[in-house]
Amino acid sequence: MSPTVVPAIPAVHREVRLAARVEGDLAPPHFTLAEVPVPKPEPGQVLVRNRVMAVTAAMRTQMAGMPLPMGSFVPGEALWGSAVGEVVAAPDDGFTPGELVQHSCGWREFAAVDASRVRRLDPDALPAPAAHLSQGATAWGALRRAAEVRPGDTVFVTGAAGGVGSLAGQLARRLGARRVVGSTGSERKAALLRAELGYDDTIVRGAGPVERQLRRAAPEGIDVLLDTVGGEQLMAALSLARPDARFALVGALSSQLGGRGGVAAPVELDAGLIIMRRVALRGFGLHAHPDLPQEWTKEFGQGLREGSLVFPHALLKGIEQAPRALCELVQGRHIGAVLVEL
Known part of the structure; x- marks a missing residue:
């Protein structure tokens, strides 16, 4: 088997930030697209090139600045959410460049993530990486x-x-x-x-x-x-x-x-x-059910391959489309999961 070829890491990448707390209807001016240096992984972190990310209704809630069981987004800082990508650098933490992984640092093209918060994915478990972001x-x-x-x-x-x-x-x-x-x-x-x-x-x-x-x-x-x-x-x-x-x-x-x-x-x-x-x-x-994703992936993969399950989703392309994707989700424009290919 030939070795995995990992593309060169650029000097800069793009990330989507919250411009201001949201009151009333969500709109594109609530977001900014920033170009920043690609982060360097610290000890215990891996650098991931994100390939696809999910947007969910909970993200609208996180923009409101009220007490929540999950963290709120902070104006001026990048948003986050579930994403799938491949490892491009992994100093001393057991990961290998090219591995497919899932983590919670979406809304950016590259992410330096603590290794403990990265979940390895079997590339053969589901027909497409995006399917790992189903709900x-x-x-x-x-x-x-x-x-x-x-x-x-x-x-x-x-x-x-x-x-x-x-x-x-x-x-x-x-x-x-x-x-x-x-x-x-x-x-x-x-x-x-x-x-x-x-x-x-x-x-x-x-x-x-x-x-x-x-x-x-x-x-x-x-x-x-x-x-x-x-x-x-x-x-x-x-x-x-x-x-x-x-x-x-x-x-x-x-x-x-x-x-x-x-x-x-x-x-x-x-x-x-x-x-x-x-x-x-x-x-x-x-x-509260950390074992469920693995159980679900097995069930989902079987259903997709035999045709007894389908995965309804909308896929918008380009990180610059992420604000539009969330706005359209809130407006009820799509059926199924709403995803962004980076």
Whole structure:
């Protein structure tokens, strides 16, 4: 086998910085594109040439400057987020130039990352490096571990056209669900969810009361909720919950994308109904399940190769497109994951 050829490291690279805290609608002026020297890895770090990065709804929240469980972005400094690339320099830390890795220092073309925060990737595990940036591990863990989908279940997924939801419909079916219903923001997206992404029926935000639409789509009630939205949709799901229903809560898009950028999504829940129907509500976060990415990669790779799973995503090319990518995600322009090829 011929040795891996690693391209020369340039003197400078580009990174995207937060220009100012975001209040109201996110727009391109909230970002700046800076040209800076390529960082030199210190002892215990590796230098990675980023190839593809993800943008997520949580990034809008991190721009608001409010107390968060995750770190907030700082005006004047580079943003960060999940990225995949190859090692180009690795002094004394066990990595080899050319290795494919994943880390959390996206939004820049090169990143010096602590070796402990870099995860090696098997280049043959998935058909394309971009697939490692799917949000399927969250969907898989929420459905399989938190909600424990069972054969014959009726499953309701909120935010079904997003990075989590676009895989959740397929996975609910894979786990034996009898009926899968998803919510989304337009009839165009709803049609695609029904035609290609495993959903039997859909409800469309703004097309009437959510509870009324959900009663039509799931007249016998629901056994499982995978909730990325909160708000009215969570309330509607509770009203349709069957005895021993299991709810997995993974996001609060009703607040995150509502112009305020927060994570709080207060909602009135009927405690008596929860008790009488024995509804289990469980928050789910991937950070509490460090073994899940490996489990998910195996499941995802098998599904992609046999054609039983698809990976809906939008891919914008060039780091200068990253601000546009996040703005379009917040506006609901895309279906599935939103990625940027660097």
